[in-house]
Amino acid sequence: MNKSAIQKIADDIQFNESKLKLTEATQGCLIIKKTKSWIEEAMKRPIPNMLFSEFWYENELCILFADTNLGKSILAVQIADSLSKGKPIYGFKLEAQPKKVLYLDFELSDKQLENRYSIDYTKHYSFSDNFLRAELNSDLTLPKGCNSIEDYICDTLEQTVHNNKVEVLVIDNLTYLNNDNEKAKYALHLMKLLKKLTKSTSISILVLSHTPKRDNSKPITKNDLAGSKMLMNFCDSSFAIGESSQNHNYRYLKQIKQRNTEQLYHSSNVVVCSIEKNHNFLTFNFIEFDEESCHLKLPESGSLEDRDNKMIQLIGDGLSNVKIGQELGVSEGAVRKRRKKLDL
Helix, strand or coil: CCHHHHHHHHHHHHHHHHHHHHHCCEECCEECCCHHHHHHHHHCCCCCCEEECECEECCCEEEEEECCCCCHHHHHHHHHHHHHHCCCCCCCCCCCCCCCEEEEECCCCHHHHHHHCCECCECCCCCCCCEEEECCCCCCCCCCCCCCHHHHHHHHHHHHHHHCCCCEEEEECCCCCCCCCCHHHHHHHHHHHHHHHHHHCCCEEEEEEECCCCCCCCCCCHHHCCCHHHHHHHCCEEEEEEECCCCCCEEEEEEEECCCCCCCCCCCCEEEEEEEEECCEEEEEEEEEECHHHHCCCCCCCCHHHHHHHHHHHHHCCCCHHHHHHHHCCCHHHHHHHHHHHCC
16 A cells, blocks of 8 residues: 555544544534533533522522512622521522622612611621622723723623632622613623623622512513513523512512422412511511412502402402402412411
């Protein structure tokens, strides 16, 4: 066999080897492997732990959304504090060890923060050294190439996470990082960046977002999140805070999207909490599990007292729980629970 023939065989072997590698590697924008190879590689990585019950797991990009003044920041700080110390919040599960948390706070000033976590600016709450907080530098000068603070934050976020050895990132809130003219552009850009971070590192991310003014007589859905379709496509999980009609301090938590678990906290099983200041720490205190319909306002008046009075009237008319529920726009189970609470 002459030299050219041997060289041709060698070239063919090299070509076939590279072709074989290509079938289990990058092809354009895709990474293609045998399904069993994906599973074998995944088996080498640890099973994600719960960070906040089934609402949020490790290495997830999660969105927490609610209407204004319902306590998103209160709950987010409480979760961040829990993760930084490795101590679960009462009523919720935590499977992870203490983590380094970075809280990007675009809502509160340092003085407002002090007020929330102290007793009249004395006897301050003790946060862990694992809990870092960042706010915008008011003296900031944008570098060349950056047209806005949103661009600058997005450009430096990955480096910030790396330099501070951050394991958990909380962004409060997504709405701040949008200007009125280019909301969709920046929200999409930031969500893509955050999703990339969860893929390239082991970081877990919680993003807070507002909702447009919603009808509190209707159950919360993914459509209540501003820019819902776009944002929901990029997150791994999402949950929402709802306002309860039973008490002005009551809130309920509802799962909206999940990938690592089944939906446990749905309309028939929301988590009811009260917002209270325990000594020097503002918290969500677990109360019970309940049906969402028990906490929705009546469409016509929004008064729980009115609904109770209407229920008493319908009971007096001899209607069944099913019929009463149809009249009030709630489930039969909600009627049954409310009757039990009112001893009717």
